[in-house]
Amino acid sequence: MISFFTPCLRWKILVAYKGQHGWPGFQSPFATRYLTMALKVTNDQSGLTNQFTGLPDGLPITVTDYTFGIDRITGRGLAANPSVVPDFPYADAIATSPPGETWEVIGDTFFKHIVPYAQPPLGGLAYEITEVTLSNPYTTTQLDADANALLAAVDLTKMDWFTAQIVQNAEVFFPIGPYTLSFDTLANLLPPDVIGFSLSGIQTNIPVPVLPAAAWYVFTPGFVGRDTWYPNGYLKAVGWFSMAGNYALQTNYINYQQQTINQTSATGIGSCAASFEVTPPPLGASQLPIAPGQDVFVLLEPNSP
Numbered sequence: 645m646i647s648f649f650t651p652c653l654r655w656k657i658l659v660a661y662k663g664q665h666g667w668p669g670f671q672s673p674f675a676t677r678y679l680t681m682a683l684k685v686t687n688d689q690s691g692l693t694n695q696f697t698g699l700p701d702g703l704p705i706t707v708t709d710y711t712f713g714i715d716r717i718t719g720r721g722l723a724a725n726p727s728v729v730p731d732f733p734y735a736d737a738i739a740t741s742p743p744g745e746t747w748e749v750i751g752d753t754f755f756k757h758i759v760p761y762a763q764p765p766l767g768g769l770a771y772e773i774t775e776v777t778l779s780n781p782y783t784t785t786q787l788d789a790d791a792n793a794l795l796a797a798v799d800l801t802k803m804d805w806f807t808a809q810i811v812q813n814a815e816v817f818f819p820i821g822p823y824t825l826s827f828d829t830l831a832n833l834l835p836p837d838v839i840g841f842s843l844s845g846i847q848t849n850i851p852v853p854v855l856p857a858a859a860w861y862v863f864t865p866g867f868v869g870r871d872t873w874y875p876n877g878y879l880k881a882v883g884w885f886s887m888a889g890n891y892a893l894q895t896n897y898i899n900y901q902q903q904t905i906n907q908t909s910a911t912g913i914g915s916c917a918a919s920f921e922v923t924p925p926p927l928g929a930s931q932l933p934i935a936p937g938q939d940v941f942v943l944l945e946p947n948s949p
Contacts, residue, residue, distance in 0.1 A: 819877025
């Protein structure tokens, strides 16, 4: 917590919210999001037989291909998306599928689902085969860049000192998930004395008379289930400061239980003539599949002259 006074000490805080949209991957914890889906549906009736002769009835095998897309900025489906929606059980056990159904899952991006069905009075079985391939992952590097674009669009000269502002896109879903209920509760994953102002309600000119932390981010997974899923959520706060003298920055990495994972330190010198920016570290390399589990906050403290 900043609990000291130096000449001209003042601050502005800018917070960006960005959802990480897309279809969840098929590998637990289902946190990677993909923006493109290719769907192939095969209806194989070649195994159906004539009810009188028992011979194949000569029915066809039909194959239909679909392509889906999701806009990463808003989370909305692209205009050309078909109405067909493939089903994947995600957290539900594939082993509980009805008898005769089979699943093949390869890595995070492919599954095949085969469902046999009868068509009386014909004999034998037909098969509906669904194959789904995900591609175009929405990486953490791109997510961080999209949040930075929101921050960069704000004219800091129009912000008052000792205030905060929240910026976000008009997104279709918020990251309801196992750790959070909505966008404004993502901050609950940080210790209670880190933020110091509410993220709900007013979005501009939020008073920040006391600043607990200079910068922070929260990255948390959205809920994923058979019937619905939500985007991962990303809140990123950066601070601008004007102060004279030496200072130290302590970056704290914590898990979702608010236990410290790591700490790093840096130093600097401030001036009343110019402000300086404090940012949290980037989300890191775009490792796939994504496995959220870390949040960060940065404390600013004075050094002895």
